[in-house]
Amino acid sequence: MPGIARLRDFVQDMTRLAEAGGGQALFHTEGAALLRGLVAVDDWLPDACAVPGPAYRQYLLHCDPLERFCVVSFVWGPGQRTPIHDHLVWGLVGQLRGEEISTEYRLGPPGTPPRPGRRERLRRGEVALVGTDTYDIHVVENAVPDGPSVSIHCYGGNIGAVRRHGFDPVTGAAREFVSGYANDALPNLWDRSHAPAMA
Numbered sequence: 001m002p003g004i005a006r007l008r009d010f011v012q013d014m015t016r017l018a019e020a021g022g023g024q025a026l027f028h029t030e031g032a033a034l035l036r037g038l039v040a041v042d043d044w045l046p047d048a049c050a051v052p053g054p055a056y057r058q059y060l061l062h063c064d065p066l067e068r069f070c071v072v073s074f075v076w077g078p079g080q081r082t083p084i085h086d087h088l089v090w091g092l093v094g095q096l097r098g099e100e101i102s103t104e105y106r107l108g109p110p111g112t113p114p115r116p117g118r119r120e121r122l123r124r125g126e127v128a129l130v131g132t133d134t135y136d137i138h139v140v141e142n143a144v145p146d147g148p149s150v151s152i153h154c155y156g157g158n159i160g161a162v163r164r165h166g167f168d169p170v171t172g173a174a175r176e177f178v179s180g181y182a183n184d185a186l187p188n189l190w191d192r193s194h195a196p197a198m199a
């Protein structure tokens, strides 16, 4: 796919932020601007990384060799949503297709349900932040009733391997989970034969 160069450029720019010692503050500003650029054009995501399933899917697009960040496509079919979950690392969410809704949750005393808080609707081309101080615990759902939505996520680690938590909607009890990924093969960012010849 010729447009894959956009993803390659994004990965290189994000790697430069990581090399600069970037933490949540840097990725929430400069990383968010980079992601806004990536999702502004929809011609680069390989079809194999946009296939809906019986539940929402997450396809790994790239993981930094030192696991300082990763890039993932989330694909939502109609009516699909996550459980209440946390991340424990910074995150960026850019909407590539359709729309999704994120609802923040706050934990109450043990044995009580988590309480919903802010709601954020993400439209095509927009970028939302996840972090220690914002939407770390939330539910995400597809806001399109009759079609898929696709968002591009970056996290401050190898999110599919992070030991994090889901929360019971009635009791608030936490259970540990490791999400993994839906794909075994990653997009090939490094075949430059599609690039225009140098003048």
Ligand SMILES: [Fe+2]
Pocket: 085, 086, 087, 138, 140
């Ligand atoms: Fe999330």
